[in-house]
Amino acid sequence: MLEIDAKRLPLVSAYDNDGKRKPFTRFDVGTVTIGNDIVVIAGPCSVESEEQIMTAAKQVKAAGANILRGGAFKPRTSPYDFQGLGEVGLSYLKQAGMAVGMPIITEVVDTRDVAFVAEHADILQIGARNMQNFTLLTEVGKSGKPVLLKRGMGATIEEWLHCAEYIVKEGNHKVILCERGIRTFETYTRNTLDLSAVPVAKELTHLPVFVDPSHALGRKELIKPMSLAAVCAGCDGLMIEVHPEPEKALSDGAQQLTGGEFGTVMKAIKECRNLMTSMEE
Numbered sequence: 001m002l003e004i005d006a007k008r009l010p011l012v013s014a015y016d017n018d019g020k021r022k023p024f025t026r027f028d029v030g031t032v033t034i035g036n037d038i039v040v041i042a043g044p045c046s047v048e049s050e051e052q053i054m055t056a057a058k059q060v061k062a063a064g065a066n067i068l069r070g071g072a073f074k075p076r077t078s079p080y081d082f083q084g085l086g087e088v089g090l091s092y093l094k095q096a097g098m099a100v101g102m103p104i105i106t107e108v109v110d111t112r113d114v115a116f117v118a119e120h121a122d123i124l125q126i127g128a129r130n131m132q133n134f135t136l137l138t139e140v141g142k143s144g145k146p147v148l149l150k151r152g153m154g155a156t157i158e159e160w161l162h163c164a165e166y167i168v169k170e171g172n173h174k175v176i177l178c179e180r181g182i183r184t185f186e187t188y189t190r191n192t193l194d195l196s197a198v199p200v201a202k203e204l205t206h207l208p209v210f211v212d213p214s215h216a217l218g219r220k221e222l223i224k225p226m227s228l229a230a231v232c233a234g235c236d237g238l239m240i241e242v243h244p245e246p247e248k249a250l251s252d253g254a255q256q257l258t259g260g261e262f263g264t265v266m267k268a269i270k271e272c273r274n275l276m277t278s279m280e281e
């Protein structure tokens, strides 16, 4: 049996004090249930314009995605890269989500923005670079809004779980863990997708575990095979970047799928999920 120090992780540990397994966490985001069947979050890396996010929303909705993503506050490697549209970007994302009937998720990078983002977004995303920003974790915990917590690119699974504990400790049990690749010696892919983190986290905690193949791999050609691998590894959901015109994207162009490409990936994900279900029966 895989083990963690449950005394230091009393809330997110899969086991109670008597060593009994707790039920898996399930919660609703609008009409979408997290922790039941595979949930797919899709949309562009960044909200770039009203038209771009609206087009992307229609495309991912048509392909069968459940939740719309789009970055408004963008933490970028270089301070000279596109930093996002901020509050205006979030309003465009909200409009697009409402137009197609999808809940929305966006990243919050600053404690000063938590109240504003929580007012408009359905899920707050904590990015890999902010995984251990403890004041931000406490703040999103207090917001009571569902939180998607990405694993830091240099973080161990246990460090990641401690960060989830910070959020749940504030009384917010609606936490999704999201594996998004870790830094290794390999440079061919953007990061190395640690798929073993999926069954490990599912064993150690009761929280839903998602996988973001787009940021882990950085190459659109690898999204489909690794999405299927993530489904087979037992993930509860996927987060995939989709852009109407990836070649013109202001951020993460190489890893974003077109609406058509995403449709093909969604079909394969559904078939793979059905295959997994029939195997379990």
Ligand SMILES: [Mn+2]
Residues within 6 Å of the ligand: 045, 046, 215, 241, 251, 252
């Ligand atoms: Mn991105």
